[in-house]
Amino acid sequence: MKKQDVISGILCVGLSLILYTQTFTSDAVIVFEDNINPMQYPRALIALLAFLGSILTIRGLLQKEDKTDIPIFSRRTLGIMVLLLVYAAIFNATGFFVSSVIACFGVSVVMGWRRLGILFAACIVALILIWALYTYILRIPLPTGTLF
Amino acid sequence: MDMILSALAEVLSPFALIMNLMGVMIGMIIGALPGLGSVVAISICLPFTFGMEPLQAMALLLGVYCGSNCGGSIAAVLINTPGTPQAAATSIDGFPMARLGKGGKAIGWSLSASIIGGLFSCVVLVVAAPTVASFALRFGPLETFGLILMGLTCISSVSGKKQLQGLIAGLLGLLLACVGMSPFTPDARFTFGLYALDGGMDTVAVIVGVFAIAEVIDRSERMLHEKQGTVINVNKLSMPKLSEYKGRIWNLIKSSIIGTIVGILPGTGATTAAFIAYGEAQRSSPRRDKFGTGEPDSIIAAESSNNAVTGGALVPSLALGIPGDPVTAIMLATFILHGITPGVRLMVDNPAVVYGIFIALAVANLLMYPCCCVTTRIFNYLLKTPEPILMGLITVLCVLGAYGSRGNFNDVAVTIGSGIAAYILRRCGFPMPPIVIGLVLGQQFEMSIGQMLLYKADMSWWTYIAQSPIAMCLFAVTALILIVPLVRHKMSSQAA
Numbered sequence: 203m204k205k206q207d208v209i210s211g212i213l214c215v216g217l218s219l220i221l222y223t224q225t226f227t228s229d230a231v232i233v234f235e236d237n238i239n240p241m242q243y244p245r246a247l248i249a250l251l252a253f254l255g256s257i258l259t260i261r262g263l264l265q266k267e268d269k270t271d272i273p274i275f276s277r278r279t280l281g282i283m284v285l286l287l288v289y290a291a292i293f294n295a296t297g298f299f300v301s302s303v304i305a306c307f308g309v310s311v312v313m314g315w316r317r318l319g320i321l322f323a324a325c326i327v328a329l330i331l332i333w334a335l336y337t338y339i340l341r342i343p344l345p346t347g348t349l350f
Numbered sequence: 351m352d353m354i355l356s357a358l359a360e361v362l363s364p365f366a367l368i369m370n371l372m373g374v375m376i377g378m379i380i381g382a383l384p385g386l387g388s389v390v391a392i393s394i395c396l397p398f399t400f401g402m403e404p405l406q407a408m409a410l411l412l413g414v415y416c417g418s419n420c421g422g423s424i425a426a427v428l429i430n431t432p433g434t435p436q437a438a439a440t441s442i443d444g445f446p447m448a449r450l451g452k453g454g455k456a457i458g459w460s461l462s463a464s465i466i467g468g469l470f471s472c473v474v475l476v477v478a479a480p481t482v483a484s485f486a487l488r489f490g491p492l493e494t495f496g497l498i499l500m501g502l503t504c505i506s507s508v509s510g511k512k513q514l515q516g517l518i519a520g521l522l523g524l525l526l527a528c529v530g531m532s533p534f535t536p537d538a539r540f541t542f543g544l545y546a547l548d549g550g551m552d553t554v555a556v557i558v559g560v561f562a563i564a565e566v567i568d569r570s571e572r573m574l575h576e577k578q579g580t581v582i583n584v585n586k587l588s589m590p591k592l593s594e595y596k597g598r599i600w601n602l603i604k605s606s607i608i609g610t611i612v613g614i615l616p617g618t619g620a621t622t623a624a625f626i627a628y629g630e631a632q633r634s635s636p637r638r639d640k641f642g643t644g645e646p647d648s649i650i651a652a653e654s655s656n657n658a659v660t661g662g663a664l665v666p667s668l669a670l671g672i673p674g675d676p677v678t679a680i681m682l683a684t685f686i687l688h689g690i691t692p693g694v695r696l697m698v699d700n701p702a703v704v705y706g707i708f709i710a711l712a713v714a715n716l717l718m719y720p721c722c723c724v725t726t727r728i729f730n731y732l733l734k735t736p737e738p739i740l741m742g743l744i745t746v747l748c749v750l751g752a753y754g755s756r757g758n759f760n761d762v763a764v765t766i767g768s769g770i771a772a773y774i775l776r777r778c779g780f781p782m783p784p785i786v787i788g789l790v791l792g793q794q795f796e797m798s799i800g801q802m803l804l805y806k807a808d809m810s811w812w813t814y815i816a817q818s819p820i821a822m823c824l825f826a827v828t829a830l831i832l833i834v835p836l837v838r839h840k841m842s843s844q845a846a
Contacts, residue, residue, distance in 0.1 A: 203561060206778045213407070214518055221525065224540050240532035244525065244795050251521045258514055271575060274777040278570040283770050286563065289749060290766040295758045298750070307740035313570050313738035321739060328743050332750065340755040341403045 214255025218248045271286025279314040297347025302329050357405070357705035361713060366409045369402070370710055373413020374717045378725045380393030380414075381421025382732055383740075386577075387434045388418040388620075389676045389783075392560040394744060396554055396680060396687075397751020400671070404688040407707040409714070411684060412660075412707065415677055416714040417721060419620060419657050422545075423460040424729055428453055428478050436620035438585045439628040439652035447644035453584035454726070459646045460653045461722045463602060464590055467654030468715035470606035471613065471661025475668075476612075476708050479697070481556055482669035486694035490799035492814065494694070496824030498795045501672035501829040505784040513835065515780040522775075523788020524795065526551050533797050546760040553683040554760040555752040556789055561676070562748045563769025566741050568776065573737055583730065587723050590646070600762045601631050602650050613662020619675050620656040627655030661711060668692055668704055671794070676783040679790045686790075687755070693794065752775065 217258070225241040236322040247309055273279075307324045336342045360366060374393065379393035391414050399407030422434030427444035440460055488498065499834035504518035510688050527539045530550025541547040595602070601697035605627035631651035643646050643795070664681070666672045673679035680694040690700055697704050702779035754767035776782055806814045815821060 210515075210775075210778045210780070211517075214470065223464045223538065224542070240535045240537045240539065243799060244528045247521055247524050248527070249527070251518065254514060254518050254521065257520065257683065261514070272571055276571050278574075279567050279773070282567050283569045283773075284568075286745070286766045286770065289745070291765050293749065293753070293762050302750075306739075306746050309566070309570075309742040309745050310736075310738040313573070313734060313741055315738035324739055325742065329746065332743075332746065336754065340754070341399065341759070342400060344750065345753070345759070 204265040206268075207265065207336075208259050209262075211257070211259030211262055213253050215259065218252035218255060220253075221248050226342055238313045258264040278314075283311060285309055285312060287294050292344050293347075295347050298333065298344040299329060300347070353701045354705050354709075357702050358709055359402075360405050360702070361409060361706050361709040366403075366406045366819070367713070369406050370409040370413045370714050371717050373410040373415075374714055374721045375413075375724070377414035377417025377419075377717070378421035378424075378721045379732060380416075381418030381727055382424045382433045382438075383730060383735070384425050384431045384433050385428070387422070388415060388436075389561050389680070390565050390799050391418045391683055392677055392680050392745070393558050394747055394751070395404065396557065397683060397747075397754050400754055404685070404690055404700075404703050405710070407632055407684055407688060408681070408703070408707050409710040410679060412710050413714045413717065414720060416464075416660055416711070417659060417682075420461065420653075420718050420722060421725060423464070423653055424457060427456045427460060428584060428729060429733070434497065434620075436624050436656040437652075438621065439624040439656075440444075440649055442628070442642060442652075443645050443648035446583070446642065447646075447649070448754070448838055449581045450644050452588075452644065453582045453589070454586050454588040454838060456646075456649060457584065457726055458587055459649045463605075463650040463653035463826055464657040465718055466713050467606040467609055467658035468660055469712060470603070470654075471610045472621075472708060472712045472715065473619055473661075474710065475661040475664050478665050479669045479708075480673070480702070482665065483694060483697040487513070487698065489820065490818070491816050492821045493796060493806045493824065495696075495795075495798040495802045496797055496821045496828065498671065498791055499668055500824055500828045500831065501666075501670070501766070502787065502795065504672070512678055512779055515778075518782045519775065519780045520784035520788040523785040523790075526556060526785070526789050527792020530794070533588035533793060534800055544760075546758070550837040551764060552752070552755055552758070552761045553789060553790070554687060554755040555764040557680055557683060557786055558752050558767030559606040559746045559765040560772040560785055562744060563765060564772035564782070565830045566748075567743055567747050567773040568770065569737070581587060584726055587726050594646075596649055597636065597644055598647060601647055602636060602654050604630065604634075605651040605655040605795070606658045609658025610662040612655070613674070614661035614665045615674070619663075620659040623659045624652040624656040627651040641692055657715070664707070664711070667692070668696060668707065671696060673787055673790060676786050679783070679786045682790050711834045714804065732793055820846045 225245050253306055285305060285308040290299045303325055309323060310321050333344060336344050376395060377391050380386050392411055399410055412493050418434060422432050422437030423440040425433035425438040425502050426441035427448050430441050430445040432438045432441055432511050444456045444460060498666060504633060505516055529547055531548060532540055574641055592748055608627045608630060609623040612626060628648060628651050631647050635647045637645055637647055663674045667678040667682060673682050685692045690703060701822045749762055749765060752761045755761060772782060
C-alpha cells in the first residue's frame with residue numbers, strides 16, 4: 203500500500219465534501235435566465251476532485267510503498283512551520299521589525315545556524331536594508347504594530 | 351514603428367535598464383546557488399514589482415528568467431552540481447572541461463551559447479507572437495474556451511509521470527480561482543464567512559507561498575542530506591574566439607531551434623530542451639567521441655537550447671494568454687497585478703508593453719555577459735553564503751512581498767497557509783506548476799464557459815461546435831495532448 207497516495211486521496215475526497223457543503227451557503231444566488239448558476243462550475247470541479255481523489259486512493263491501495271530518506275515531517279520542518287505560523291500571527295500586532303527579527307533569527311537557528319552573534323547582526327542589518335527598500339524606494343508602508 | 355520606438359525608449363530608460371540589469375544579476379546569483387531555481391527566483395522578485403510600471407516590472411522579471419537560466423550553468427561547470435535543473439546537461443562536459451583547468455573557457459562557451467540561443471528565440475518571438483495573436487483575434491467564445499482548455503491540458507505535460515496528482519493539483523488551482531465573487535453574480539463563494547476572502551485569493555500571495563515558502567520548508571530538511579562538491583576556482587571568464595566556432599555553427603543554430611520549438615510547446619520546459627539538443631548534438635557532432643571529456647559542442651547544445659526556451663515560451667503566453675510553464679504563468683500573473691488582462695487581445699490593447707517585452711528580453715540576454723563575469727568571480731564567496739541565514743531572509747522577503755501586494759494582512763496568512771499546504775502536497779508527490787496554471791487560467795476559464803453558454807442559447811452542442819472549424823481543431827489538439835502521453839506511457843510499460 204502506498205500510504206501517501208491513500209491519505210492524499212482520502213483528504214481530496216474529504217476536502218471536496220467540505221467544499222460541496224459550501225456551495226449551498228449562499229442565500230442570494232441569482233440564476234441567470236440562461237441557467238448560469240454561479241455554483242454549477244465549482245460543483246463540477248468538486249465532483250471531479252472527489253472522483254480523482256477516489257482513484258488516487260484506490261491506486262494507492264494497489265501500489266507498493268516508495269521509500270524516501272527525507273521525512274515529510276521532521277523536527278526541522280515542523281519547527282519552520284510553527285515559526286511561519288507565529289510570524290503570520292504576530293506580524294500585524296508587533297509590527298514588521300520585531301516579527302521579522304524573530305522569524306529570520308528563528309528560521310536560521312532551526313536550520314542549524316549556531317553563531318548567534320553574527321546571525322543577530324546579519325538579521326538587523328538586512329532588515330534595516332529591507333525596511334529602507336520598502337519605505338523609500340518601493341514606497342510600500344510596512345506595519346509598525348505596537349513595538350515598531 | 352512608432353510603437354516599437356517608444357517601447358525601445360522606455361526599455362532603455364535608466365530605471366528600466368537598471369531593473370533589467372538587477373534582474374539578470376539576481377537571477378544569475380540565485381540560479382548559481384544549487385537548490386533554488388528560476389521559479390523561486392521570480393517568486394522572490396515578483397513582489398518588488400508592485401510600485402513599478404508594467405514594462406519596468408517585466409524587465410526585472412525577464413532579467414531574472416534569463417539570468418537564472420544562465421546562472422545555473424556556472425554551478426554546473428564549477429562544482430558539477432547544476433544550480434537549476436536545465437543546467438544538468440551542461441555539467442556533463444562543462445565540469446570535465448573545468449577539471450582540465452579550462453573552467454573560464456567552459457563558462458565562456460556556455461555564456462556565448464546562452465546569449466546566442468536567447469537572441470535567436472527573441473527573433474522568433476518577434477515574428478511569431480504578432481502573427482499568432484492576429485489570427486487569434488478571430489476567436490469567439492467557443493474558440494476562447496477551446497484555447498483555455500488547451501492551456502489547461504499543459505497541466506498534464508508539466509506533471510511528468512504524476513499525471514493523476516497533476517490533474518488534482520490543477521483542479522485545486524481552479525478551485526482557488528473560484529474563491530471570492532462570482533464573475534456572473536454578486537455571490538461570494540468559498541469564503542467560509544470571511545469578508546477578507548470576498549476579493550478572492552491574491553495570485554501573488556499564493557505563488558510566493560507555493561514556490562518560495564514551500565522551498566524554504568523543504569530545504570530545511572533536504573540540506574542535511576546533500577553533499578557539496580569541491581569548487582574549481584576560476585578568476586577570469588574566457589570567451590571563445592570566432593575561429594573556434596568553425597564547425598560548430600550548425601550545432602548552435604540547430605540547438606537554438608530545438609530550444610525555441612520546445613519552449614513554444616506547452617509544459618515541456620528548458621530541461622527537456624537541453625537534453626533533446628544534447629542528444630541531437632551527440633548523434634550528429636563530428637566530435638561525438640569526445641563527449642563527456644570536456645567537449646564544447648555538448649555545452650553549446652545544452653546552453654543555447656535551454657536559453658532559447660525563454661523566447662519560445664513567451665510566444666503562447668503573449669499571443670494567446672496561455673502559460674506553458676510556471677515561469678510564464680507568473681509572468682501572466684504579473685500582467686493581472688498591473689491591471690493588464692492577458693489573452694488574445696493583449697497585443698491589440700497593450701502593444702507598447704508587448705513590444706517592450708521583446709526588446710527587454712533581447713537586452714536581458716546581452717546583459718548576461720557583464721553579469722556572468724561578476725558572478726563567476728564571486729562564485730566562491732556565493733557558495734559560502736550560509737544557507738540558514740539566506741533562508742531566513744528569503745522567508746521575510748516572501749512575507750513582505752505577499753503583504754505589500756495589497757497592503758492586506760490576510761495575504762500574509764494566505765502565503766504562509768499555501769506554503770505549508772504546498773510543501774505537504776509536494777512531498778506527497780503532487781507537482782506544483784499545475785496549481786499556478788489553474789489559478790491563473792481559472793477565472794478566464796469560468797468566464798469563457800459562461801459566455802459560451804450564452805452564445806449557444808438553444809442550439810444543440812454539435813451544431814454549435816460544428817460551426818467553428820478552429821474550435822474543432824483546438825479540441826482535437828487538446829485531446830491529442832492528453833492522449834499521447836498516456837499512449838506513450840502504455841507503450842513504454844509494455845516494452846519494459
